[in-house]
Amino acid sequence: MIGKVKIGKSFGGICTYVFGEEKGAQVLATEGVRDTSAAHMAADFNAQRELNPNLGKAVMHVALAWLAEEKAQLSNERMEEIARAYLKAMKVDPEGTQWALVRHRDKDHPHAHLIVNRVDNEGATVSDQHNYRNSQEACRKLEKQYGLVSAQEVSQDNRRAGREDLLARAAAKLYVQDALSRHLPHATSPEELTAAMQRDGIGVQATYQKEKLQAVVFEYEGHHLKGSELGRAYSGNNLAKTIEAQQDQVQQQRAELGAAGQQYGQHRLELDLEAFGREYAAQKEQAEKAEKQAQERTRLAQTPKPPAPSAQH
Numbered sequence: 180m181i182g183k184v185k186i187g188k189s190f191g192g193i194c195t196y197v198f199g200e201e202k203g204a205q206v207l208a209t210e211g212v213r214d215t216s217a218a219h220m221a222a223d224f225n226a227q228r229e230l231n232p233n234l235g236k237a238v239m240h241v242a243l244a245w246l247a248e249e250k251a252q253l254s255n256e257r258m259e260e261i262a263r264a265y266l267k268a269m270k271v272d273p274e275g276t277q278w279a280l281v282r283h284r285d286k287d288h289p290h291a292h293l294i295v296n297r298v299d300n301e302g303a304t305v306s307d308q309h310n311y312r313n314s315q316e317a318c319r320k321l322e323k324q325y326g327l328v329s330a331q332e333v334s335q336d337n338r339r340a341g342r343e344d345l346l347a348r349a350a351a352k353l354y355v356q357d358a359l360s361r362h363l364p365h366a367t368s369p370e371e372l373t374a375a376m377q378r379d380g381i382g383v384q385a386t387y388q389k390e391k392l393q394a395v396v397f398e399y400e401g402h403h404l405k406g407s408e409l410g411r412a413y414s415g416n417n418l419a420k421t422i423e424a425q426q427d428q429v430q431q432q433r434a435e436l437g438a439a440g441q442q443y444g445q446h447r448l449e450l451d452l453e454a455f456g457r458e459y460a461a462q463k464e465q466a467e468k469a470e471k472q473a474q475e476r477t478r479l480a481q482t483p484k485p486p487a488p489s490a491q492h
Contacts, residue, residue, distance in 0.1 A: 203284035230302030268317035
């Protein structure tokens with residue numbers, strides 16, 4: 180439950196607002212004022228205001244709101260009951276001053292507007308000190324009393340989820356920026372850049388006008404990032420200009436790399452053949468040497484040995 184308090188001067192203005200037909204307005208309860216029209220209600224508020232003419236800001240306007248999930252349990256009767264309890268929690272006597280509760284149905288979540296006259300039935304001033312803090316405390320109390328969802332906890336959850344989403348989006352942004360810085364200098368067409376980005380897991384949604392790239396959105400891990408959000412150089416129009424300007428240079432670089440690759444391959448082949456030749460020659464020399472050694476051993480084995488000298492007696 181949320182209660183936003185504003186202090187103002189014009190009963191005519193706030194009554195006209197809450198009675199707006201486009202808001203599906205329905206007066207749920209009043210105290211001391213007529214509910215037949217905005218003009219009648221404002222006139223009744225202003226009549227009592229004259230009891231304390233020196234109070235310039237006599238209007239207390241409270242916007243009461245609940246979560247959409249609580250719509251089923253917030254009938255008109257329950258909403259009126261909670262509004263009366265809210266007034267008491269704010270130290271406003273529901274029977275001691277004028278007020279009106281008007282429900283609106285122009286949004287998904289249940290909400291209503293509470294108008295209070297800060298000039299009470301005796302002409303005394305209804306205090307507006309510490310309204311923000313008092314309203315928060317009143318809402319927390321009523322949430323427990325009526326079994327309502329804690330708006331404070333929901334707000335904290337939303338902020339936490341928001342921070343986590345921002346961190347994840349920032350990480351996705353850095354990843355896409357890094358990919359662009361690597362792939363853009365080598366692209367000769369938007370299609371080439373798209374294919375390179377997709378290999379890195381990045382989706383690309385491009386918009387063309389007269390066959391020229393006009394806008395681009397990158398998608399990574401559920402985050403959609405406009406090119407201009409990643410940097411001026413990455414807007415659709417600037418990407419197209421960069422790619423067009425570097426087409427001749429990139430193609431020339433590719434041709435030079437291709438020629439260098441061929442030259443390197445030819446040189447490597449020559450080196451490999453030379454090395455093979457040296458190895459073959461060494462192996463042939465070693466084989467010939469081994470064969471000569473084998474032949475020498477065979478010749479020695481076949482040569483007759485001289486007879487051994489006889490012994491003398």
